[in-house]
Amino acid sequence: MQAVKRMKIAKIIGTHSGSFHSDEALAIYMLKQLDDYTDAEIKRTRDAKVLDGCDIIVDVGGVYDHESKKYDHHQRGFTETFSADFETKLSSAGLIYKHYGKQVIKTLLQKEQKPEIADPEIDLIYNKVYSSLIEGFDGVDNGVSLYPSSIEVEPRYSIHHSTVHHMVSRLNPSWNDTPSETSTENLENFKKAMELVGGVFKQEVEYYGRSWLPAREMVKNAYENRFKYHSSGEIMVLDTGFCPWGEHLYDIESLSGSDKQVIYILFKDSLASTPSYRVRAVGKSSSSFESRKALPEAWRGVRDEELSNLSGIPGCIFVHATGFIGGNATLEGALEMARKSLEM
Known part of the structure; x- marks a missing residue:
């Protein structure tokens, strides 16, 4: 059958x-x-x-x-x-x-x-x-409420009409429409x-x-290998290239139990027309613009050969005026900028 x-x-x-x-x-x-x-x-x-x-x-x-x-x-x-x-x-x-x-x-x-x-x-x-x-x-x-009731905040602009919740609401019948609910x-x-x-x-x-x-795995590996680049463990290198590291680093640090924080992160600048590396000062928190230790004040806003002469490090490209990031033509140069910054 x-x-x-x-x-x-x-x-x-x-x-x-x-x-x-x-x-x-x-x-x-x-x-x-x-x-x-x-x-x-x-x-x-x-x-x-x-x-x-x-x-x-x-x-x-x-x-x-x-x-x-x-x-x-x-x-x-x-x-x-x-x-x-x-x-x-x-x-x-x-x-x-x-x-x-x-x-x-x-x-x-x-x-x-x-x-x-x-x-x-x-x-x-x-x-x-x-x-x-x-x-x-x-x-x-x-x-x-998005804000604690004890805080009175008057927003500068409205994002209400661009939220997904408002867009869903607009798909309902208007008050002056008369369709059946079913x-x-x-x-x-x-x-x-x-x-x-x-x-x-x-x-x-x-x-x-x-x-x-995948970015979390890259950051985890870089964190575990950080002592290869400096005995303090305060310099971390993303040797496979840039990835979104911020949120992962704070989480990995808190789980590690170590009281030694990463101060500088180095990575290749994949958007630059010629190969170069960035030295990024880690913020005090994921939402903070204040660095754990910014690059030296004397270097800030200085570029190229003038910066190389001032720092004594060949290949310098720039240090941002706020000291949160800098650049060098080579990884070794970027590492030297981070090492000297730790000491200054």
Whole structure:
């Protein structure tokens, strides 16, 4: 007998009708990246009987229960956060990300690159994407102020109309439109909102997987090898070329347990017309313009041969007027600039 091929029954994702928001649009976009929900039908309703027939419910229903796949955050007493490190209460985007985010990240990155990223690295990306993107969705939907209430700040300009949350809001019917809440047009606009927020999310995941994560490995290797260049360990060389090092260095330093900080980072300037190297003074923090130790004041704003004569180091190109960066034609020259700067 010929085997009968079973038809796969599409699952149903339930969410609320009426005005939609960026958090449930992103939540459902994430779910639809997964094999279980790729072909899922979306039902937008507040009818409890219809919701009971859904396989998973997002942002409606007054219940948060992972086992029964119910993910609402509006009910009294809901206080769930992403982890103990965060205070922002989760929205439906945060809830779905908390439970399914690692699977979604793996799915998106496996489409883009090989070999497969290891689980510890997925954990790194998972945490970074939450803090860099998803927490903002949670904060906006829950009405969490961006600034502490004790600080009164009047912004110089508005970015409200350029935020993804506002763009999603504009896809809802206008106050003077009269479409039915269940109309095809409104569901299609909700799908546009999913694609809009999904594109932002996908771009963020791909950045952390394809750019941020490889840079971390380069910085880690450079940090471990820093004593090759100076016995103090205060000079670090990115010998494979420039990469975004700042955020990684502070994190790696804090995890190392060493009280010896990196003062200068050296790297090849890949944008220069002729090969040259940069000496970068590390900032006191990732958000600070103040260096741990700027290049010597006497060198600042001086260039080329005049700087070489002044410093006694051949091949000098410049030192910025603030002393946060300088340049030399060779790696050895850049190293000598960093070494002398430590001593001055």
